[in-house]
Amino acid sequence: MIVRIWGARGSLSAPGPATVGYGGNTSCVEVELADGTTLILDAGSGIRELGQRLLQRDRGVVHICLTHLHLDHVEGLGFFAPLWQAGWKLHFWGPPSTTATLRARVSRYLSPPLFPMGLSEAPAEVVFDDVPREPWRIGSALVEAQTVEHRGPTLGYRIEEEGRVFAYLPDHEPYLTAALDDQPEWISGWRLAAGADLLFHDSQYTDEEYAGRLGWGHSSVCHAAAFARAAGVRQLALFHHDPMRSDRELESLYDQVAESLRDEQEPPLIARERSELELGADW
Amino acid sequence: MERKQPDLVLIVARSFATKLATPTLIIDARGDLVYFNDAAAEVLGRSYLDIGTLPASRWQDLFQPRTIDEEPLSPEQTPGGIALRERRPVHGSFAFSDLGGREREITVTAFPLYSRPDEVVGVMSIFWELPAAP
Numbered sequence: 001m002i003v004r005i006w007g008a009r010g011s012l013s014a015p016g017p018a019t020v021g022y023g024g025n026t027s028c029v030e031v032e033l034a035d036g037t038t039l040i041l042d043a044g045s046g047i048r049e050l051g052q053r054l055l056q057r058d059r060g061v062v063h064i065c066l067t068h069l070h071l072d073h074v075e076g077l078g079f080f081a082p083l084w085q086a087g088w089k090l091h092f093w094g095p096p097s098t099t100a101t102l103r104a105r106v107s108r109y110l111s112p113p114l115f116p117m118g119l120s121e122a123p124a125e126v127v128f129d130d131v132p133r134e135p136w137r138i139g140s141a142l143v144e145a146q147t148v149e150h151r152g153p154t155l156g157y158r159i160e161e162e163g164r165v166f167a168y169l170p171d172h173e174p175y176l177t178a179a180l181d182d183q184p185e186w187i188s189g190w191r192l193a194a195g196a197d198l199l200f201h202d203s204q205y206t207d208e209e210y211a212g213r214l215g216w217g218h219s220s221v222c223h224a225a226a227f228a229r230a231a232g233v234r235q236l237a238l239f240h241h242d243p244m245r246s247d248r249e250l251e252s253l254y255d256q257v258a259e260s261l262r263d264e265q266e267p268p269l270i271a272r273e274r275s276e277l278e279l280g281a282d283w
Numbered sequence: 284m285e286r287k288q289p290d291l292v293l294i295v296a297r298s299f300a301t302k303l304a305t306p307t308l309i310i311d312a313r314g315d316l317v318y319f320n321d322a323a324a325e326v327l328g329r330s331y332l333d334i335g336t337l338p339a340s341r342w343q344d345l346f347q348p349r350t351i352d353e354e355p356l357s358p359e360q361t362p363g364g365i366a367l368r369e370r371r372p373v374h375g376s377f378a379f380s381d382l383g384g385r386e387r388e389i390t391v392t393a394f395p396l397y398s399r400p401d402e403v404v405g406v407m408s409i410f411w412e413l414p415a416a417p
Contacts, residue, residue: 098400147291147398177291177298186297191288232284 001141001161002278003198004030007046008271010170010204010218010240011072021247023273025049026072027170027240029200033161037139040064041157041168046273047076051083059087063138065131065145066094067170068154069105077106078115086123093145095153096130103128131155148172149188151217158192164279167196167233170240175223176215184230193231197279200271201227203238206253221253225260225268235266237277290404292396293317300407306389309396310363311405314339326389326412328382339364346379351388353378363408366393370403376413388413 007025015024026044033039038054040047043064054062062082067073082088094102103119106128110119119126131145141161148156148169156169169189177188184190193199203224205213210220219227221238228236238257241250250270257268269277289297293311300307300320308319316337324330327346337345339358348356358364362373372394381387393408 096399146288149291149295177294185288186294188291188294191286194286195284 001034001159001164001166001280002032002276003166004032004050004276005046005271005273006030006050007042007044007076008239008241008273009044009072009243010202012243013045013072013075014241014243018246018248021272022241022250022270024243025273026075027067028076029168031141031159031166033139033141035140037141038062039138039141039143039159042067042073042170043077043080044072044074045076045079048079048081051079051081055081055085059085061089061091063091063093065143065155065157066092066102066106067156067168068095068150068152069109070152070171071109073171074106074109078110078117083122083124083126088124089127090124091127091129093129093131095145095147095155097153101128102130135160144192146189146192148192149174149177149217154217156189156192158196162280164283165196165198166279167193167199167201167231169193169199169201171217172202172227173215173217173219173223174227175210175219187227187230189227190231193227193233195232195234197234197283198237198277199228199231199233199235200237200239202240203253203257204240204242209242221257222260225257228265228268229260233265235269237269237271239271241271289317290398292398293405296396296405296407303409305409306411307407307409308363309405309407310339310367312367312403314358314364314367316342317405323410326381326387326410328385345382348377348379351376351378362391362393363406366395366406366408367403370395 007028009026025046027042028044028046029041031039107119135144144158145155150171159166174188178186201224202219203221204218205220207220297318306323311317362375365373374392376390378388389410391410395403396405398404
């Protein structure tokens, strides 16, 4: 599978000269599977440019797996070009809720007064499903979703294909559920990340910032590293960068994280918009 | 790597219990005791780290629960067991022997932990020790 990052910023888009290196678009990751299936993780502002790229190929089915419905994970939907063209089928997967269907919840944003058009006006075929309780097939991958610790119903995803595992937990505060050196099965999200080759994990805060934002639903970079260590992840990518974090500040956090990982783990990455990672046999 | 993991609701309940000063214990959907906090350890006579997870039959052997009138209780007949089986909150009192052999009487409020409208993943039981009879 090929993982392409179209947005790695958290909370709010952050364009400008200070963030041009790692990018200012909010969460959106494309996963191109071996059979050609396109799976998109979250629909932050990064999905706008991904939509333009998809227009260059034949129309077909696109799977959009939403972790949750906070604005930074859905705000790009209205500008996702395939939504406004007949011939595309967009299959949305997302967290169940006891109060409203996934379609109804997404439609709250894609409707006036927050957006000029309604979802029902979109020419594309749009399908909504709560994620299944058990792993399920999308194209050539086995996909697993699990609720994780964050504000409101929120999922993490595990995508497995050809013996490689990519885990995606962009908004996650595992520190709240267990000491991170505790029995790992009692750490939120552990099952999704266990033994993953690549993990994109929330790393919004510094330790100092986290102390004042306990319970806001996000992790410090050191907590992200501790989680990756507890889960035996091969390579961690810092994701969901704080909108206030400049490129230079992001890089200054890197050394803290690298020092705390196990010897057998690969050096961490800072998720960079427009970068591409191929999880193939050579990974 | 085996990737079995409790439901997030059970994980968060355990996390909540670790922070409570009131004795609290948690059983999973099978009735196994999966956690009790330090305040509960004071009453039970040993810490969770010493005992670990206990199958329902095992904790019945250890604590010998019984009614206040000394009639034996199975785990299913305790407030936590009823809450799990009947999927409703239960309040009641019973007696048991702590791990130091001391007789204890407690009153318990137990409620099922629903992760979805149709799925109970365990029960949280909060309890208070009854004052000894004069």
